[in-house]
Amino acid sequence: MKAVGVVVEYNPFHNGHKYHLDQAKEQSGADIVIAVMSGNFLQRGEPALVSKWARAEMALYGGADLVFELPYAFAAQNADIFADGAISVLAAAGCESVCFGSEAGEIDSFISTLEFLANHETEFQAKIKKYNALGYSYPKSVSLSFEALEPDGSLLDLSKPNNILGLQYVAAINRHGSGLRPMTIKRKNAGYHDEHFSSETIASATSIRKSLFSNGSNMESIQSYLPRSSFHLLMRYKKHYGRFHSWEDYWPLLKYKLLQSSPEELATIHEVEEGLEYRLRENSLHATSFMEFMEKIKTKRYTWTRLQRVCLHILMNVKRSEMQAGTAKYLRLLGMSATGRAYLQKNKKVLGLPLVSRPSASKDLLELDIRASRIYSLGLDGDSQDRLLKEEFSQPPIQIQDKKTSC
Template sequence: MRAVGVIVEYNPFHNGHYYHLQEAKRTAKSDIAIAVMSGNFLQRGEPALVSKWSRTRMALLNGIDIVFELPYCFAVQKAEIFANGAVSILTASGCESLCFGSENGDISSFSQTEKFLKENHQSLEENIKRFIQTGVSYPKALALAYQDLPDSAKYLDLSKPNNILGFQYIKAIHDQGSHMKPLTVQRKNADYHDEHFASETIASATSIRKAIFSDDQSDISQYVPEATKQLLDQYLNQYGMFHHWEHYWPYLQYQLLQSSPQDLREIYESEEGLENRLIAAALEANTFLEFMDKIKTKRYTWTRLQRLCVHILTNTKKKELVNTSNRATYLRLLGMTTAGKAYLNQMKKNFSLPLISRVSSYKGKELLLDIKATRIYAVGLPDLQKKAMLQQEFQQPPIFIQ
């Protein structure tokens, strides 16, 4: 059986995701699709709208055949680490190809750009240092350094978020010596950060979440598959809420106000000088948005600071992540279809990493971080719902959709 891999968050699964998935299967001529999906906290430093189990069910009902969890130590990270973890999982699970969405849509541009940057590596690094000295953030310095290279305009536009991730996927495939063939599908109609609906059927996840949280709760039915809409309604009925940063603000504020500057310096992604700014802002802010506005600077991007906030919320220390390998150490199975189960039965003996279907059967460091993240994600739910979510982490077998 031939498998195509996709790297996703599905926050939530929408029509654009469905289009990408169908094109991935068609282009790869695959029998099944395997998704590596972030858990309860995401790459941009945000809590997922609904839990990983609900998003797994969305994925399986909309055409994915196997869902593996991307561990917290890769999921809440900059693009390079995120990509390395995800690529290692897809490689270990026997995917013949990896298909990602991009603004560019031409896979040859990614390979050519990688070659171009290897040839100009020293000049790029010198440019980055020069721009960082002007006080801009690292991503901004990287973009400016790239644009400053001779002939860079001929290559990939690395100011676009999906192009950036796609480039890191290509780089990870080559760095890891993966056998996977990279493929890309051009994004349709909506840009990644669009906050407003851009077409009649395709909208960004950002604009869909904005509509969900709007005062008038705008109808999203035309932008998501029916299964997604039903699962979102079920989640709201069961838990009484969708997860967002303001929900976690009291807990983040408490963590900050009971911490010393030294405590905060030990948190992953914290840099010296930030700790006093964080504490001062926590004393004054009444909401998470107000807090972020107070700590935002030209040097630190909103995303970078949100990821730091997740690590503070989960009390994740540098010593827990700094020396983590750039490759996963296990495959945690969240769900499968009948075709996915057949693939696992046929191929799992060839997997290069252990297959984990219950957390009780594995005690690795990465998995312990995921368990802790789930506990924090459940904070603030009513007692019965919180208990159910915490039990689910240990007792839920992989979801099976026939």
């Protein structure tokens, strides 16, 4: 059984993701699709709309066969650490290829861009340093430095977010020599950050989230952009837990945390550096919402994403010493189709990392992920909170039946 890997967040799973899964399978000729998915908190440093369990279920109904959790130590990190974690999970799970969506849509430009960068390494790093010193954010410095190297037209456009992410996946594959074959497909229609719907069935997750929060009860407006299963699972979540999660739900906790911590304590938190602890404490004092707080603290130097991640690490009380990333240490199974289950049974002994399907047996290993689930549940009210909290330990991997009779 051949497996293709995908790196996902599914916040929430929509028709564009479905297209990606179908294409990944078709173009790779794989029998199954293995997804590595961020847990309850995402790469941009924000809570997922719905829990990892609900999103894993959406992924399974949408065509994934196995869903593994990308550990917090990788998920809430910048793109290269995120890629290291994701690629190491997919390699350990036995994938033969990895397929990602990009604006470029063909893999050669990724390979040649990496070669070009390797040949201009010193110059490139020097330029990044220079732009950084001028006060540009890291991603902006990278993109400006790349431009300044005058790449020819066959190379990637590094102002596009999915090209950058894809480049990190290919680089991570090279770094870990994991023998995975990188593949890419062109993203359909909607740009990653598009806030407005641009076609009748494809919309970005950003625009869908915006609709979910702004339209309140009028959920029909997003129905055409999601597989029916995703829509149903979203509605079920809201009914069961009372809301979709957003940073605002955690703002009282973050504000409290900032007000009761000393600057010295804050400075031990991952990514809190360069005196950021004073800036954050001071500005938390009179902000009455997370958005207001973010507007107060943002500068040209720090991207919104970077600051959100800093806030998340503070909320989570994650010390610098706890974020020794490297590569993944375990495969945390969130869900499987019948085919996925057969694959696991067949390959159990050749997996590259220990398989964790019951967190209670691996509390130490999963400490950060368990903490993330606990903090995530605090965004809900009383009873809902307690129900979600219990899931982390009581929920076995989600299983769905499928028609593929397998092997």
